[in-house]
Amino acid sequence: MTETAFDDTVVIEGGHVLTPDFEVREADVLIDRPAGVVLEVADDLDGGETLDATDSLVMPGLVNAHTHVAMTLLRGYADDKPLDSWLQEDIWPVEAELTPEDIRVGTELGLVEFITNGITGFADSYFEVPEIAAATEASGLRANLCHAFISVGKDDEGARADAQEGLDIAREFDGAADGRITTALMPHSLTTVETEYLEEFVPQAREAGVPLHFHANETENEVEPVVDEHGVRPLEYADDLGMLTDDDFLAHCVHVDETEIDLLAETGASVIHCPASNMKLASGIAPIQELLDAGVNVGLGTDGAASNNDLDLFDEIRDAAMLGKLARGDARDVAAESAVRMATEGSAAAIGLPVGELEAGGTADIAVVDFDAPHLTPVHDYVSHLAYAVRGSDVRHTICDGEILMEDREVQTLDEAAIRERASEHAADLIARAE
Numbered sequence: 001m002t003e004t005a006f007d008d009t010v011v012i013e014g015g016h017v018l019t020p021d022f023e024v025r026e027a028d029v030l031i032d033r034p035a036g037v038v039l040e041v042a043d044d045l046d047g048g049e050t051l052d053a054t055d056s057l058v059m060p061g062l063v064n065a066h067t068h069v070a071m072t073l074l075r076g077y078a079d080d081k082p083l084d085s086w087l088q089e090d091i092w093p094v095e096a097e098l099t100p101e102d103i104r105v106g107t108e109l110g111l112v113e114f115i116t117n118g119i120t121g122f123a124d125s126y127f128e129v130p131e132i133a134a135a136t137e138a139s140g141l142r143a144n145l146c147h148a149f150i151s152v153g154k155d156d157e158g159a160r161a162d163a164q165e166g167l168d169i170a171r172e173f174d175g176a177a178d179g180r181i182t183t184a185l186m187p188h189s190l191t192t193v194e195t196e197y198l199e200e201f202v203p204q205a206r207e208a209g210v211p212l213h214f215h216a217n218e219t220e221n222e223v224e225p226v227v228d229e230h231g232v233r234p235l236e237y238a239d240d241l242g243m244l245t246d247d248d249f250l251a252h253c254v255h256v257d258e259t260e261i262d263l264l265a266e267t268g269a270s271v272i273h274c275p276a277s278n279m280k281l282a283s284g285i286a287p288i289q290e291l292l293d294a295g296v297n298v299g300l301g302t303d304g305a306a307s308n309n310d311l312d313l314f315d316e317i318r319d320a321a322m323l324g325k326l327a328r329g330d331a332r333d334v335a336a337e338s339a340v341r342m343a344t345e346g347s348a349a350a351i352g353l354p355v356g357e358l359e360a361g362g363t364a365d366i367a368v369v370d371f372d373a374p375h376l377t378p379v380h381d382y383v384s385h386l387a388y389a390v391r392g393s394d395v396r397h398t399i400c401d402g403e404i405l406m407e408d409r410e411v412q413t414l415d416e417a418a419i420r421e422r423a424s425e426h427a428a429d430l431i432a433r434a435e
């Protein structure tokens with residue numbers, strides 16, 4: 001093993017550290033910048049560069065396991081509607097007008113928001129993936145990316161071309177940005193992609209070695225048509241098509257029954273819980289504690305900024321814990337530690353990122369949260385605050401793959417002011433074209 005040059009190291013100094021067993025102890029964290037790994041977690045470490053962590057908690061970076069990052073341009077454009085009419089009457093007509101440049105700018109805005117909220121990895125599904133990949137590479141973040149395809153409303157040629165684009169993109173970008181970008185194949189949902197296209201393209205994803213990422217059982221409207229047409233529950237149908245393996249991750253899973261929960265546990269497929277989106281679109285309450293009790297891996301996602309309406313995953317941690325208690329009227333359900341684990345190791349495992357725990361030898365994907373604030377005083381329990389009181393704006397430094405992406409609230413890799421200005425202009429032009 002090669003020695004790390006002192007100048008290539010960064011020490012995060014003077015803070016408390018959240019360990020993989022969810023203990024919190026005072027320690028410094030030494031990072032090998034070019035290798036992107038944590039060298040040591042111990043007292044009194046020295047490094048070539050120092051990040052101050054006084055009064056702060058050093059923790060694994062959060063992982064947003066289901067989002068459509070460019071939808072920042074549609075934040076606040078259409079609210080207070082259920083999923084189907086929201087998509088059909090508002091979102092899809094505007095998305096038809098999106099240019100690659102719009103998607104680039106919307107993505108950059110979302111990536112700035114991720115970095116400022118301590119998110120170091122994400123799983124995205126949208127269109128114009130080369131633009132999203134280029135912005136991701138420049139930002140320094142890690143991501144699993146995919147082109148979402150839909151067959152309903154298209155002729156056979158159009159449907160096959162869209163699915164083929166999904167597969168081509170998955171093959172082309174897997175391993176991009178020095179391995180920080182991986183890919184998935186995304187059939188949009190079990191009701192918007194017809195059986196023949198799933199039968200044709202899912203096996204090709206397996207051959208290419210890319211996982212599946214899809215919306216599943218988000219609303220009741222996605223359950224009934226599958227039961228009527230195929231005579232089985234949607235996840236039984238997905239399993240019959242070979243769509244549930246331990247590499248695959250399913251967004252939402254709000255309306256799953258016991259048989260489907262057992263199938264998820266048996267196959268090892270992960271669920272990505274998006275509580276804010278589920279509340280806003282009134283989709284329902286996912287049975288998260290039942291999923292966890294059955295042994296299903298659960299991650300957390302914001303979904304797009306048009307159904308959230310921000311990209312602060314600390315909100316999702318809190319929402320998951322709160323909604324998890326309401327689901328069956330039991331305040332013990334989805335406890336603070338469960339919710340924080342979902343946003344870190346649960347999400348990372350779901351989307352296949354080698355991150356989620358902070359320890360020597362592990363990846364240097366880190367968020368440093370400043371606890372020197374009235375709403376975080378006193379500190380009886382750091383994990384309680386992470387679940388119930390911390391906001392994304394409390395994040396002080398963000399590091400991904402050993403690179404400092406934000407230092408003392410200043411984003412280092414992207415030009416925040418310029419991106420915000422361009423995003424506002426592009427959003428206004430987009431809506432003017434669409435209306």
Ligand SMILES: CSC[C@H]1O[C@@H](n2cnc3c(O)ncnc32)[C@H](O)[C@@H]1O
Pocket residue numbers: 068083087091092095125126127148186188215218277303304307
């Ligand atoms: C799947 S990628 C892009 C496609 O999905 C739309 N979308 C955004 N949020 C949701 C959601 O919660 N359920 C289903 N589809 C969603 C997005 O607008 C794009 O058209």
Ligand SMILES: [Zn+2]
Pocket residue numbers: 066067068215251303304
């Ligand atoms: Zn979604």
